[in-house]
Amino acid sequence: MEIQSFHEPQSGTWTHLLADGAEQRAAIIDPVLVFDSVSGLVGTTFIDNVLNEASQAGYELEWVLETHAHADHLTAADLIRRRTGAKVACSAGICGVQENFVRVFNMTDTETDGSQFDRLLKEGDVIKLGSLDIRVMETPGHTGDSIVYLAGNAAFIGDTLFAPAFGSARCDFPGGDAGKLYDSIMKLYQLPADTLLYLCHDYPKDGQEAVCRVSVEESMKTNIHLRAETSREEFIAMRTGRDSQLNLPKLILPSLQFNIEGGAAPDSESNGVSYLRTPFNRTIEDLIKGES
Secondary structure (H helix, E strand, O other): OOEEEEEEOOOOOOEEEEEEEEOOOOEEEOOOEEOOOOOOEEEEEHHHHHHHHHHHHHEEEEEEOOOOOOOEEOOOOHHHHHHHHHHHEEEEOOHHHHHHHHHHHOOOOOOOOOOOOEEEEOOOOOEOOOEEEEEEEEOOOOOOOOOOEEOEEEEEOOOOOOOOOOOOOOOOOOOOOOOHHHHHHHHOOOOOOOOOEEEEEOOOOOOOOOOOEEEEEHHHHOOOOOOOOHHHHHHHHHHHHHHOOOOOOHHHHHHHHHHOOOOOOOOOOOOOOOOOOOOOOOOHHHHHHHHO
């Protein structure tokens, strides 16, 4: 098993390239498409680099694996699918996310059955990658559709947990739940102590290197939000308090529209241009609740 990790600095996101080196089969986990919200332009340099590394290694890309519908960056899943023929998989929980945000953005032509993806995954499902078995673990809390991919002694954990210095992810998005996140993290802590948790994000300060992985043992001992001895009540109180002070991610509006479609751009309009929507003078929270 071979793993390469690539850090996209604008969103602080890690994209991971997982491969069965013997059979030259590979998967890309949480690929990023860089988006400039001011100009509306996308950049492919980052994901081009990941694809070039895979090509130079002689890998055949079979899967794009999403850990959840991201709210802070656009996914490059559909771009990779169109270029390479790789299939795109995510949690079956995506359907609930689609139902929420189709309503928010009035995306009346968008299906909410997950059909934009090639495979919808549940707890215990296995994806074959050459001789590797990638097992799915459901880890709701940050979002309702969060999942972890287990391969050998590696776990690709999405936003279920951050590096020890950053703690844990917010739970105030629709479908999020601090109690469920606590349970999911404790589920990760039941893995062997030397299991390597591959992160989806890290936000290093100037001069520091981004951290792409941490062992279960290290996280249990040093994570600032949830150590082995942290109680459920303590975590819920901490997480709820922090979340009440957080601003929304800068790219939440374009990201969710784009990502619930599996990374496919909106259909072009009569002038040949695709458009993303911005609710005017309305909050996502109000739109989710259906308030006028």
